[in-house]
Amino acid sequence: MISLASTHRVNVAVGDEHTAKGIVDALTEIFFEGQAAVAAFERPDGRWDVTVHFAEPPDQPLVRELVGNAAGTEIAASITFDTVEAKDWVKASLEDLVPVSAGRFIVHGQHDRARVPPNKLGIEIEAALAFGTGHHGTTRGCLLLLDHVLKAWRPRRVLDLGTGTGVLAIAAARALHEKVLASDIDPPSVQVARDNARLNVSGHLVQAIRATGFAAPHFASRAPFDLVLANILANPLRQLAGPMARQLAPSAMVILSGLLTHQAPAVIAAYRARGLVPLRHLRVEGWSSLLLRKVN
Structure with a gap:
């Protein structure tokens, strides 16, 4: 912590x-x-x-x-x-937050371990100075879209870009039982993500690294990615459209969030120009979460 x-x-x-x-x-x-x-x-x-x-x-x-x-x-x-x-x-x-359910996932604090239903995949988030407890509309939107994707498809190479607390990386790793690469520009967030991965018995599956954009050797060694989760902000998401597209496998899925609803069209346009088409658009508490697929 x-x-x-x-x-x-x-x-x-x-x-x-x-x-x-x-x-x-x-x-x-x-x-x-x-x-x-x-x-x-x-x-x-x-x-x-x-x-x-x-x-x-x-x-x-x-x-x-x-x-x-x-x-x-x-x-x-x-x-x-x-x-x-x-x-x-x-x-x-x-301690003031109640567990948040998003499809098969439920994000909770230590004090609510006993309240996780047996049919849910619980993700415990430790108190820490990083974003992403699951209570923000962007995180919940990403988890709902991740749950939707995993009902019909099993990606093997997954990236959580801008991981924060690591909640999305942990959710993907635990649901898939596959290794997930998680990156963040903020060193404390990287450590928080590692701590939370260990707390959720997925430290061996989540590799958290410090990186700006895709400028790290880890990306080249793990790409091309089948699924990318990026809960950041609208402007960085637009700037990352080109670099991200180059890291994607054919027919890869991308889940984007961190953008207000009125910012979604510009983000969609940036990714459509790189060959990604929108499949779903969730609106949660005034925030948009997008699911896109790379067209071969």
Whole structure:
């Protein structure tokens, strides 16, 4: 597990789920993975809290402007900023989360091990400073599409690009009993993915490496890939369309996410230009997840 001395926290209290999701969307579109961790939780009284954790002190005027644009100046003015121990908020946040089901998969914390049904493939995610607990619409969309693909097909060479906590790589490895290559640009995320793979008895199947794009020798030795999972962001996904297409086997499948619904057409166009056609488009909580296939 990765533990840091402290983290900078932003708290926003709002009245309803729709407003909370609007704030989350606004913040996640600006702050990239590794810069901030954004989460929204419903309180017992029905109101919602949006909490953001930064490794570095945030630009407070920018945060207020983004929240104000999404939810109004009154809510923006009520934002609080403080500093807390990283290990405390991460553990507390995950303890508040309930298990999330996505097809055959169910993502859960340690405290919910006993709640995993026997007919589900449980994936336990340890508290850590990395993205992908399964509670975000992008991760759940990817898991649903992965479950759909595996019902009719058995890929052997799988890549999880931008692995975060490793949840997608672990899901594929455990379902297929095959080795999966997982990469991330962020060194702490790589270690978190390795830790989570070991926790889920798949450390021998998931190889987590640090890499930017496809610039690592591991890709050449493992390609061409039958299935690529990439839960990143819209702009990097568009930029990776060409390099990714060159790493794919004939008739390979690609699952993409991390893009807002209005960004999906541009991402689809980028991959269609490289010979990949869309098969399914899932919309979960305002986020899009795409399933594409390489045309021979």
